Structure formats: C-alpha cells, structure tokens
Amino acid sequence: MNSVFSNKTAIAIFVLPTFLIFSAIVLVPIFVSSYYSLLDWNGIGKGVYVGFHNYAEMFTDSRALHSIRNSLLFAAASIFIQLPISLVLALILASNVKGEGFYRTVYFIPVLISTVVIAQLWSKIYNADYGLLNSLLESVGLSSLVQDWLGQKKTALIASFIPTLWQYIGYHMLLMYAGARSISADIFEVAKIDGASRVRTAFLITIPLMRPILKVCLVFSVIGAFKVFDLIYVLTGGGPFFTTEVPSTLMYTSIFDAFRYGYGSAISVFIIAECLLFTLIINKFFKTE
C-alpha cells in the first residue's frame, strides 16, 4: 500500500513539470529583475553595473515620486471609500433582505469584465463632448460642471480612480458577504433576544467576527492599488502631463518606450517590495490589535 503512494517515479511525473514551469516563469524572473535593476542597460549589448543608482534616481526623480504618491492615494481611496461601501452592502445583503441573490449577482457583474473594456467604457462616459457624464450633468441643469474630465490636470486623477473603485466594489462585497454569512446564526439570535439594534449588532458582533475576511479584503485592495496597470494604461496612458501615472505604467514606459531596462526593473522590484511590505504591515496590524 505505502509503496504505491510513495512511488518516486509517479511523484516526479506529477510534480516536476509543474515545478519547473513555475520556477522558470514565476520565481527566477524576480531574481533576474533584481539583477537587471543594478544595470544601466538599453537591452542591446551588455549592461553596465551601476549599483543602486537606479533606485537612487527613482527616489529623487519627481516623476517617479509622483507615481508612487498616486499609488498610495489610490490605496487610501480603496481603503476609505471602496471598502466601506462594500462592507455596508455586504451587511445589508447578509441580513436576509428581499432580492438578496439578485442584488449580489448584479453588483458582481463589473468584476468579471475585462479592465480594457471597463477603461474604454469609462473613457466614453468621461468624453468631453458626447460623454454620458456631461450629458447627464446638462440634463439636470448643471452645465457649469461640464468639463473634460480626463483631459485636464485638475480632475484626471480622481476620474481615473473612480472606474476601479466602481469595478471592485462587488468583489469585496461578495467576500465580506461570505464572511458575514459564515457567522453562526445563534449569535445573532442571542443579540436579538438581548434587544440589540441592527446597527449595534453590526458594529459589536458582525464586524469584529468578520476580521479574517476584512484582512483579506484590505490586503487585496491595497495590493490591487499598487499593481494597477490596465486601467491607467488604457484610460489615460499616465497623462495628461504624467498626472495619473502610477509605478506600473512608469515601469512600462521606462522599459518599452525609453529603453531604460535597468531603471524599469528597479521600479518593478520596488512594486514587489511595496506589495510584500504592506501585506506584512496589514498582517501585523490585525494580529496585535
């Protein structure tokens, strides 16, 4: 019996192909990127070793710092705008309202749609001349607010945040809903008998018991904000005048438009480090509190 389940050949056949592909494509490139980030290299010929010069440049260059600031703002917007909306919706839907399944299904639809489609759609919504937003503003008599949302520095950043916040509300709602649903019904029964109001029950019982899933949502939304690429790339390309640039679009243009392979790699290493660091901080925060 045991010999069947410790058959070395079978284990090798089952594990090795997966492990080799995974290592070669997912793990090794991290080290390769770290190495590239120490080079001054345009992709042709040999790179010149420059130590941490690329990192030093990233932390002094105003364009790079601006992109990092944008990604932090984006993370903050996710935490303080998107997650609370998702939480309220999840709590409402988990409390046996009528049509709960229907609302859950509808709220979740944008999550499934390609970000490219979402970005194209919102670029039409924001269109200065014929867009949905401006038409709506005009039809309710707010023509003074009609403007080129993505084309001017003043509004471009906020306008480019909104589609992502909008798209993933349903995702966090679903996870939080699952979390709230997994709490034993007995606890709510007791709270009800004790005469606790719905809002009180939510704050004193449901939300504290949802901590594990809230942590997951927090990690996902922060990391998602740091990694955001598709939406900005399609919607604004980082413009106007780099207003909406984020680290991943800066990485992309540094590598494939400016042929600064070393500098672009330094940014990619920074993105990984940023994601790991914040995952650790959030985990720590949820452990000690």
Place this chain on the structure above:
Amino acid sequence: MSAAEAVPLKKPKSIGKILLQVLLILVAVTQIYPLIWLAFFSLKDNSEIFSGDVAGFPKHFLWSNYTKALSEGHILTYFFNSVLVTAVSILLVLILSAMTGYAITRMNWKLSNLTMTIILLGMMVPIHAALLPLFMVLKNAGLLNTYWALIIPYVAFGIPMAVFILGSFFKGVPRELEEAAVIDGCGIYRTFFSIILPLVRPAVSTVAIFTFLSCWNELMFAVTFINKESYQTLTVGMMSMVGTYITQWGIIGAGLMITTIPTILIYLLLNKQVQQSMIAGAIKG
C-alpha cells in the same frame, strides 16, 4: 396575532425596508447602467450618438456595427485567439495542478510541504516582476508573436491558485477510497485519474472559471509579447481597434460587447459557481 395588532407594528419596519430597497436598487443601477449604456450605443450610429441623445434606448437596432466589427475590425481573429489561448491555458493549468496538488497532499515524500510553500508563495508575486525577464527569454527563444508566448506565462501564473484550491479538495477525499482502489489492483495513475480526479469535479470547475477570467481579461503580457495582429487576443485587439475607429463609437461598442458577452454568458449560466470560485480564490487556508 390579530390584524389590528399587526398593522402598527409593521408600518415603521416596512418604511425602513422600502428605503433599503431604494438604496439597493440605486446601487444596482450604478453598477449595471454603464454596461447597458454600452449595449445601447453599440447599436447606434454616429448621428444618433452625437445628436445629444447618447444615453437613451437606440431608435433602430443597427446590427451592422457588429458585422462591421467582425469583418473589418478583425474581431473574429482576436476572438479566436482569445478562445484558443484561454482554452489551452485552462487545460494545462488543470492537468499540471491536479497532478501536483495530488502528489503534494496525498503522496508520501519528504519535500512535499516545502514544495507547497514555495508554490503558494507564487500567489504573492505580481506579474510586473516577470515582465522584462520573460520578454527577454521569449525574444531569445524566438517565441514572441506565438501563442506560446501567452500560454506559458498564463499557465505558470495560474498554477499557485489552482494547486491551492485542488489540493484543499484532495485533502477532503477519504483515504479508504484510495486504499480500496489499490487493493483492487489499481496502480497510482489509475487511482488518481479514474478514482480520485472525478471526485473533485467542483474544484476543477472552480479552477477553470478562475483561470478563464484571468486569461481572457489579461492585458500586460498580451500587449508586450504580441504585436502581430494575427496573434493578438481580444484585450489588445480592442486597443488597436479603438485607435482605428476613434470616432465610430457604434463599432467600438460592438467590439467591446463581443469581448464581454462570453463572460456574461458564463456568469448567467453559472453565477453561483462563479461567485463560489471567486470566494475560494480569496480565502486561503
């Protein structure tokens, strides 16, 4: 309880309920109306879109936008490429991850825990990290502008989540089943493929849905590794199409709809499964 008692008790509650429903409906409208609007303008011509009635129901259904997008806009090619790349990626992710998940959770070998830990670490790696190194490797191997340039990375990045989900299902299969199979003379391969694998069908569909969504919607690799139109997938193809038909919203809308319809269909058919797989993907261990 008599009717006279029930009425005053019920009234304040029902007002609250109505307000709650109004709120929920408003949220539903903001989540779904942009997509309905997309469906509307994909059926309109420019004169209708630009004459001020951009928001409303189309006066005539202009299906020619769709036929134009399909024939002139190369959407059919992009669509075929997306289907091919996605289907092969799903198949490979399933085969590789099922075998590995099984060997890690149910077979006896020293490094099984370490292997699992390493593979699960992969869930935390953003694809940004791999972009340039992969580009260089694919370029040197002459694989840029082939289907493999997308399939290989999609499979590799799909593996961690798939091994995790499948592995946790294998853990739940009772030992006795495997033992009975072996006593009946099954070898390890038959035990796995014909006894155990059919038992974890729900996990297989969860992984398939998850992999479908990430491959179908992926942009960064697709835009970097492919620049020949004949190999482009829908996400990249849509970007070039938008460039070509800048002012023809109807045709662009039709293209966006064609990109989105398969996902929506899968969701309408399997919405519980899809929601389950998104939850399973988030809640690890």
